[in-house]
Amino acid sequence: MEILFLGNEKLREKAEPVRRIGPEYVRIAEDIIKALHDGDGVGLAGPQVGLMERIFAVHVQGDEPRIFINPSIIETSEELVKYEEGCLSIPGMYADVIRPKTVKIQAWNEKGRPFTLEASGILARVILHENDHLEGILFIDRISEAKRNRILAKLGKALKGQAERKKVL
Numbered sequence: 001m002e003i004l005f006l007g008n009e010k011l012r013e014k015a016e017p018v019r020r021i022g023p024e025y026v027r028i029a030e031d032i033i034k035a036l037h038d039g040d041g042v043g044l045a046g047p048q049v050g051l052m053e054r055i056f057a058v059h060v061q062g063d064e065p066r067i068f069i070n071p072s073i074i075e076t077s078e079e080l081v082k083y084e085e086g087c088l089s090i091p092g093m094y095a096d097v098i099r100p101k102t103v104k105i106q107a108w109n110e111k112g113r114p115f116t117l118e119a120s121g122i123l124a125r126v127i128l129h130e131n132d133h134l135e136g137i138l139f140i141d142r143i144s145e146a147k148r149n150r151i152l153a154k155l156g157k158a159l160k161g162q163a164e165r166k167k168v169l
């Protein structure tokens with residue numbers, strides 16, 4: 001699996017629900033986790049490898065790799081926290097992003113088993129970031145215009161037109 005970079009329109013599309021979690025998802029999960037590890041990241045979503053399905057992987061330090069299929073956010077805390085984010089699709093760029101401190105999420109794993117998870121700290125942060133990818137939203141959509149322009153300028157003017165942003169702020 002190859003990681004797509006900012007400017008690729010697939011990163012701006014909404015991913016489709018997985019209709020049936022068949023046995024092939026064990027392999028798909030392995031491939032996504034491998035791409036995540038190869039990229040030295042903590043999370044990777046389907047659209048980032050051109051797979052336009054509602055699936056993402058999260059692997060934070062001290063935890064097992066986790067696969068989320070057809071996730072739905074049940075609850076987020078009112079309390080917000082600032083945390084520095086990056087993204088495998090926007091390499092080398094980092095910015096502080098404000099998001100809820102905790103999240104409660106329901107999803108299915110690669111074996112088709114449903115689960116509910118309450119997360120805080122970095123796990124919550126990565127889950128919220130990856131879940132955004134399924135909506136075509138990138139972390140640069142959640143920072144100030146000045147900061148976003150700085151990042152886009154660094155990445156090159158060619159990207160500017162292509163990296164059309166989603167209105168989330």
Ligand code: NI
Pocket residue numbers: 086087088089129130133
């Ligand atoms: Ni990302």
